[in-house]
Amino acid sequence: MTVRDFKASDFPAVCRIYFEAKREELKFEPYPFNVTPLNQDEVLLAAFYESDVIVFDDGTVRGFAATFAGQLRALFVDGAVRGRGIGQSLLDAVLARGTEGLSLNVAKSNGDALRFYARNGFSNVGETVRHYAGHEIMYLKMQLAPKLGEVIA
Template structure:
């Protein structure tokens, strides 16, 4: 596996990974959500686009992550690539860019992601409701003090 900065030609694969993964992130909510494709998401895409974006690849792109200062704004792994250390590798790279301190937001019902973040020293500092495509979702802000 190789992690590198994103290139413009990677965008279609990034958008596809997001499309395959975003609703999966919300699967524990016990209700249906309609996907907003990343390239059409006027709330999330500008924040990711202004970040440093990295892709993890092994003949194809397996996942991507984005960091802006000390805020991790995205960490998505293709469903077919999960369990291979892609998420951990991306998270470790993103953390190396922060100097140790970092923050992120995760759907509170997404226990697998929260478990991963906890293993890297993240702790919940608050919970609040955010909206995804018009539906409220409980979100945890997690912070890591390095």
Template sequence: MQPGDMGWVVSRQTVLYTQEYGWNGEFEALAADIASRFIREFDPARERGWIAEMDGQIVGSVFLVKTDTPGTAKLRMLYVEAAARGHGIGSRLVDECLAFARQAGYQRITLWTNSVLADARRLYERAGFQLIEEKPHHSFGHDLIGQVWAREC
């Protein structure tokens, strides 16, 4: 990762979710908070971020962060640009998270997403994640169904 990558990720993911799902600025605040925390509290032995590029352009990202629960990591901010979908980038990003989690000694990975993010949910299912919790909430200007997914490493 290079300086400026996190700002790019926050911006692009916010624009993408605004265009595709009509989400408001609340999502940008959440994404910026996640990015800021990643930069400020980065633990290179336990955390990692990946930026996917195609033809010299950033087309996606994902982050794996430690949690307060021993042995458990959290997958954060997976996204792939619409024009880059169908090239296996999302699967590769998730696979990188899984490989690093095993190497770092994690036993479990969790993630939080929303039911409307169907493409991401399919990636998680193919990677062996299982839905463990659903809860309705109002965020980003919409009524949504939040989901927690998990898998063993």
């Protein structure tokens, strides 16, 4: 099992994981969503390709994370293996790359993700409304808190 850099041959697995996990992410919103596949969403696809992407690979790609300019844009894990430490491994790998002050947006209705990020030192620093599939979704803006004794520039 390893976390490694994304390669083009991983794209079909990443698209499958994204599609399934995006539905899971939004399942507590008050209306149903038709999730647009990653390879068909021009805006998200462009953001994906400009990001630094890593994957968790145990012989099969099981999850991925994407970062850009100090923001964690995506961290998605295959639902069949969720809860086995894959998300933690991906986040640890992102943090090991030295992304200081890492920020992210997480759907306010996604309690599992909110608890995961809070356990990992992220705190709520605000809210933002994002649009997906014609609906407004409330997201919490989260920021990685500095470690005790760190100086914030």
